[in-house]
Amino acid sequence: MKTNNRWTPYLFILPAFGIYAFTVLIPVIGTLLSSFTRWNGYGSPIWVGFANYVRAFGDTIFLNSFKHVFIYIAATIFLEVTVGLVLAGVLTSRKSTDIYRIALFVPVMLPMVIVAVLWRFVFNGDFGLLNGIMEKIGKPEWQQIWLGDQRFALAAICLVSGWVYAGFYLAIFYAGLQRLPREVIESAALDGAHQRAIFWKIKVPMIRRLWEVAILICVTGGIQGFDLFYVMTNGGPYYATEVPTTYMVRTVFRDQEIGYGSALAILVTTSVLIVGAIYSKLRKQSDLVEY
Amino acid sequence: MKTRRFVFHFILAFYSFFYVVPLFWMFFSSFKDNGAIFDNPFSIPKSWDFGVFAEAWNKGGLSKYILNSAITTSLSTALALLTSSLAAFAFSRYEFRFKKQLLMLFVLGLLLPIQAYFIAQNELFEFFDLKDQRFTLVLPYAGLGIPLATWLLKAYLDSLPKELFEAARVDGSSDIGMFRMIAAPLLKPGIATVAIFSALGAWNEFLLANIYIQNDDLKTIPAGLLAFSTKYVTDYQLLFAALTVVTIPMIAIYVAFNKQVVAGLTEGSLK
Numbered sequence: 001m002k003t004n005n006r007w008t009p010y011l012f013i014l015p016a017f018g019i020y021a022f023t024v025l026i027p028v029i030g031t032l033l034s035s036f037t038r039w040n041g042y043g044s045p046i047w048v049g050f051a052n053y054v055r056a057f058g059d060t061i062f063l064n065s066f067k068h069v070f071i072y073i074a075a076t077i078f079l080e081v082t083v084g085l086v087l088a089g090v091l092t093s094r095k096s097t098d099i100y101r102i103a104l105f106v107p108v109m110l111p112m113v114i115v116a117v118l119w120r121f122v123f124n125g126d127f128g129l130l131n132g133i134m135e136k137i138g139k140p141e142w143q144q145i146w147l148g149d150q151r152f153a154l155a156a157i158c159l160v161s162g163w164v165y166a167g168f169y170l171a172i173f174y175a176g177l178q179r180l181p182r183e184v185i186e187s188a189a190l191d192g193a194h195q196r197a198i199f200w201k202i203k204v205p206m207i208r209r210l211w212e213v214a215i216l217i218c219v220t221g222g223i224q225g226f227d228l229f230y231v232m233t234n235g236g237p238y239y240a241t242e243v244p245t246t247y248m249v250r251t252v253f254r255d256q257e258i259g260y261g262s263a264l265a266i267l268v269t270t271s272v273l274i275v276g277a278i279y280s281k282l283r284k285q286s287d288l289v290e291y
Numbered sequence: 292m293k294t295r296r297f298v299f300h301f302i303l304a305f306y307s308f309f310y311v312v313p314l315f316w317m318f319f320s321s322f323k324d325n326g327a328i329f330d331n332p333f334s335i336p337k338s339w340d341f342g343v344f345a346e347a348w349n350k351g352g353l354s355k356y357i358l359n360s361a362i363t364t365s366l367s368t369a370l371a372l373l374t375s376s377l378a379a380f381a382f383s384r385y386e387f388r389f390k391k392q393l394l395m396l397f398v399l400g401l402l403l404p405i406q407a408y409f410i411a412q413n414e415l416f417e418f419f420d421l422k423d424q425r426f427t428l429v430l431p432y433a434g435l436g437i438p439l440a441t442w443l444l445k446a447y448l449d450s451l452p453k454e455l456f457e458a459a460r461v462d463g464s465s466d467i468g469m470f471r472m473i474a475a476p477l478l479k480p481g482i483a484t485v486a487i488f489s490a491l492g493a494w495n496e497f498l499l500a501n502i503y504i505q506n507d508d509l510k511t512i513p514a515g516l517l518a519f520s521t522k523y524v525t526d527y528q529l530l531f532a533a534l535t536v537v538t539i540p541m542i543a544i545y546v547a548f549n550k551q552v553v554a555g556l557t558e559g560s561l562k
Binding site for chain 1: 296299303304306307310312313314316317328329331332333371373374375377378380381382385387390393396397400402403404405406407409410411412413414415430431434435437470491495497498501502512513514516517520527530531534537538541542544545546549552553557560561
């Protein structure tokens with residue numbers, strides 16, 4: 001479309017771009033630059049080249065934090081995407097199931113910090129709900145200080161994440177399944193296919209794009225995970241639940257190592273972008289195969 | 292067939308019940324003193340003193356956290372939506388130099404995690420003395436929402452017929468006039484979706500809130516409640532009451548508008 005003034009489009013974009021540049025673009029460049037320096041926030045930064053990156057690749061706490069994130073991602077793909085998919089299948093198979101869908105979505109609404117504080121109580125060793133259940137089912141010897149134990153802390157956090165997001169993916173898949181064309185499913189049913197077979201062999205492949213995106217969100221969201229980890233364990237006990245962002249925040253804001261923290265931030269960013277790039281590459285290839 | 296349906300609903304009801312059990316436990320524990328909380332997590336409260344919620348509200352300063360969250364959320368969402376719809380309008384309706392490059396920069400914002408910039412953003416805010424003030428979080432939250440809002444609103448505008456705007460042009464409508472009279476009204480459904488998504492994001496955001504706000508009077512709900520839980524670390528009844536106070540309104544809003552909320556959240560994250 002033509003305009004009366006060639007500056008008009010830029011004026012329309014300017015406010016959004018100004019805020020975005022000030023809060024995101026300039027800081028991205030700043031983080032990148034400071035990742036090549038040693039700086040404690042006062043005085044002037046000292047240029048150290050790639051030293052921070054070399055240090056990161058030899059930093060066992062940081063490397064282990066990626067291992068924890070990897071476990072966390074694998075667990076959430078199962079607890080959120082797979083469980084959400086199964087629930088969506090179950091709930092679309094009958095009528096009048098709205099109430100369950102609404103109930104299971106409730107945790108998604110709550111701030112992660114609130115969820116984390118609540119679950120810290122559930123896992124509490126003295127009065128927690130989980131230990132109460134152990135008592136009730138006659139297995140008091142199973143009681144644990146869940147979040148204070150290296151064996152259980154990470155699993156506990158994965159479980160909470162599953163509790164929050166299973167209902168979220170359920171909602172996504174449910175909407176997708178509702179939109180599927182009826183004819184395909186009805187003709188399969190006429191051929192005598194079993195309901196469960198129809199679901200896994202026909203419906204699930206048809207909503208493939210949705211669960212692919214769901215897995216992508218689990219992976220990229222997992223790498224960025226912070227709130228649950230920070231509030232429930234803050235990386236502890238003994239770094240057992242340390243993830244890149246909790247470590248990064250501690251490096252920058254407690255140890256005042258802004259340069260090193262920035263390098264960690266850039267590495268986390270790079271991994272998120274790489275995952276995104278791999279996804280879009282795979283996406284393009286599978287499009288070629290499908291059509 | 293009847294019994295099968297009964298079994299189906301029974302299992303699902305059982306599952307859903309277990310799902311929300313921590314929330315019930317939270318609610319019931321608000322009415323129990325520490326002794327009763329420690330004694331048996333499943334006991335029904337002996338008395339129902341709703342005064343505990345008022346106590347959490349006043350003593351713990353929940354009212355100020357909620358007010359701060361409301362201010363920050365509404366201002367940042369309004370700012371993001373207003374600026375994004377202007378930008379989306381330009382991207383969708385005009386041809387201009389560097390359009391593609393500028394659009395790419397916005398799309399980049401969809402991919403970048405907050406980790407890519409919060410460290411230097413903090414330095415920048417420190418430099419300009421923007422931290423720990425009433426409106427500190429408005430700009431960062433708006434910046435967080437702008438890329439997605441611009442992208443989604445541009446897609447909505449792209450789907451509108453060209454003739455609509457060309458007819459208005461012939462009628463002598465100005466650029467800003469076309470935005471106000473044609474684009475803005477038609478954008479309403481799109482804006483609703485984006486608004487829900489960015490508002491909930493701002494309401495729940497914690498990483499930046501935790502870094503930028505130290506003054507307890509200015510904290511938003513997530514950071515405020517965390518401070519509350521450190522301050523009253525052993526007053527479990529009060530803590531449970533505080534959790535209940537911030538949780539119940541969210542659930543009420545959700546139950547009232549569940550269709551819009553679910554649509555807003557799922558569409559927003561699928562992009």
